[in-house]
Amino acid sequence: MRDILFRGKRTDNGKWAYGLLCRVGDTYANIRRMDAGFLYSVLTNTIGQYIGLTDNSGKKVFEGDIVKGCWSTVFEVYFDEDYLQYRADGCSREIDYYGESDKLKVIGNIHDNPELLEGKP
Numbered sequence: 001m002r003d004i005l006f007r008g009k010r011t012d013n014g015k016w017a018y019g020l021l022c023r024v025g026d027t028y029a030n031i032r033r034m035d036a037g038f039l040y041s042v043l044t045n046t047i048g049q050y051i052g053l054t055d056n057s058g059k060k061v062f063e064g065d066i067v068k069g070c071w072s073t074v075f076e077v078y079f080d081e082d083y084l085q086y087r088a089d090g091c092s093r094e095i096d097y098y099g100e101s102d103k104l105k106v107i108g109n110i111h112d113n114p115e116l117l118e119g120k121p
Contacts, residue, residue: 003050003052004020004049004050005018005019005020005049005050005060006018006019006020006021006031006047006048006049006050007031007046007047007048007050007062008021008029008031008040008042008043008044008046008047008048009042009043009046009111010040010041010042011028011041011042011043012040012041017031017033017040017042018031018033019031019032019033019034019040020032020034021047022039024044025044026044027043027044028041028042028043028044029041029042029044029047030042031047046064046111048062048063048064048065048109049062049063049079050062051063051077051079053104055067055104055105055106056103056104056105057105057106059106061077061104061106062077062109063077063078063079064076064077064078064109064110064111065077065106065108065109065110066106066107066108066109066110066113066116066117067104067105067106067107068104068105068107069103069104074107074116074117076110076117
């Protein structure tokens with residue numbers, strides 16, 4: 001069973017908050033930090049869920065992350081509702097739950113580093 005964890009950019013200082021998603025509104029939501037019970041207001045368009053995998057350095061992979069895969073190809077991680085699975089944008093390859101994540105490296109995310117996807121279709 002995978003951890004249920006979300007992240008979102010805080011409305012007060014723009015830093016990332018990690019924890020459980022609570023009380024969602026139109027433009028903001030709240031994320032409760034699990035270890036201390038703090039409640040942070042975050043922008044809804046920045047919320048991403050942990051996909052249950054880590055990259056090759058052990059970093060958790062979230063929706064909205066930009067990853068570098070095999071052959072140095074750069075992809076955005078997103079949830080594809082048509083296929084009910086996490087995929088890597090660009091070539092629409094599914095992220096394999098059987099060991100392929102050891103070939104991925106999180107290099108940024110679409111909110112802090114959109115330039116990493118420049119030139120992608």
